Amino acid sequence: MKNHKPIHFLILKVIGFALLAVGVFILVNGLRTQVPDMGEDNWFDTSRDKSFMIFGGIACCFISLPFLLLGFRPEIAKMNVKSAKYIQQANKEDLTDIVNDTADIASDAITKTTRSIKKGLADTMYCKHCGAEIDRDSKFCSVCGQAQ
Ligand SMILES: [Zn+2]
DSSP: OOOOOOHHHHHHHHHHHHHHHHHHHHHHHHHHHHGGGOTTSOTTOTTSTTTHHHHHHHHHHHHHHHHHHHHTHHHHHHHHHHHHHHHHHHHHHHHHHHHHHHHHHHHHHHHHHHHHHHHHHSOEEEOTTTOOEEETTOSBOTTTOOBO
8 A cells, every 4th residue: 555645634734733833932922921920910911911822822722733633634544543453453362362261271171071970970990900990890800801
């Protein structure tokens, strides 16, 4: 896939950054005009001729946000796709682990259960001579051949 960036995203980015820069510039200058007057004076004294710059600057910064968001939409979309893929991959690995662990536990449990059922059901005894497990009704040991 080619990394083509449509021109209108670039324009939106430029407008967004320009608004942000202008907003920060106005805000900083508005704050600078207020600083010497701070003291015990009211910070929000609207009679001061340059206090509007603070609000104007903040407003300008806020107005720049949608432009920046729209301008960076391809990058944001790409990031979303990447994170979605990562989450999918991580989930897949987790699921595989869970399934494998569960399968292991299940097969282990089945083996143990089967073994104990077999032991419980089978009518077995142990050879008097060699100790091998043999059928209870057998007359001779199937391992050592001795009579029981
Ligand atoms: Zn035997």
